[in-house]
Amino acid sequence: MTTAEKMELLAETLEVETDEISEDTALTDLDNWDSMTKLSLIVMFDDEFGKKITSEDIKKMVTVKDILDLME
């Protein structure tokens, strides 16, 4: 998956437009960085990358880049 494709998938999961986020966007700056979005992220990792991430993993994420780095 290219970085652009990852960005698109991530934007869809976070329910934002792709041009609203960049690698250094702080997750806490997103309007809807709530428990439902975090859960969507967990499900997306499972569906798209076969990866089981936990709420502990999410707690450690600070910027969009932290998520992108795990998307492989």
Added chain:
Amino acid sequence: MYNIVDLTGRQILITGASSGMGRETAILCSKLGAKVVLVARNEVRLQEAMSNLEGDGHAYYSFDLSKVDEIEDFIKMVVSERGAMDGFVHSAGVGSTRPLKLLKPAALREVMEINYFSFVEIIRCLMKKNAYNEGMSIVGISSISSKQGNQTKTAYCASKSAMDASVRCLAKELADKKVRVNAVNPALIKTEIYQQFLNNSGESEDAKNIMQRQYLGIGEPIDVANMIVYLLSDAAKFITGSCVDIDGGRLSS
């Protein structure tokens, strides 16, 4: 000694027997004298469960219940190798936590197939001549989620409500055949499904609320297995079409 839940000589088919409540139920049934037939996918865990059974005459089969169309041949084979069943416990199940936007038909179907379709299909196949003995008791492991809604739990709750509804219908339909059908509806029980729940939402406000209402704490697999063996036994001969809550107080608080 007089034992009201004696299962001596009964043969019980248990799905999801490689783990959690299914495994615990299998072990308890064997202690009460039953022969058990274990079904799940993971052969290593099935063998581990087998090694904990008391007595002999038990068997295990590795089978993926999401292959609903193959269940008929599978049950035929099991019955031809093991003989008729006196009990069936459906503990196989998957938890599913999915926001609506990620709940595509394939995800919905997967949960329904394992938690619900396979339950009805196994019963249908067991109701053939020589596949069951009169007095057979069927117990599905449903959940209190069949009665309570929660965000992201659409597929899971629906699969359990479907099971409850079928229990009521099948109980009446199969009464003439002297077959009883019931469900047990546990709240949070300490198994792998509970661990998944903790991983996904353990820290959330929702999880804290749940634990406040479930004031006897987290249940253990044996708490559910005890009720299942009771329903399997003749002591429960007047109970059919029921969905029995095992919830540490949760629904009453």
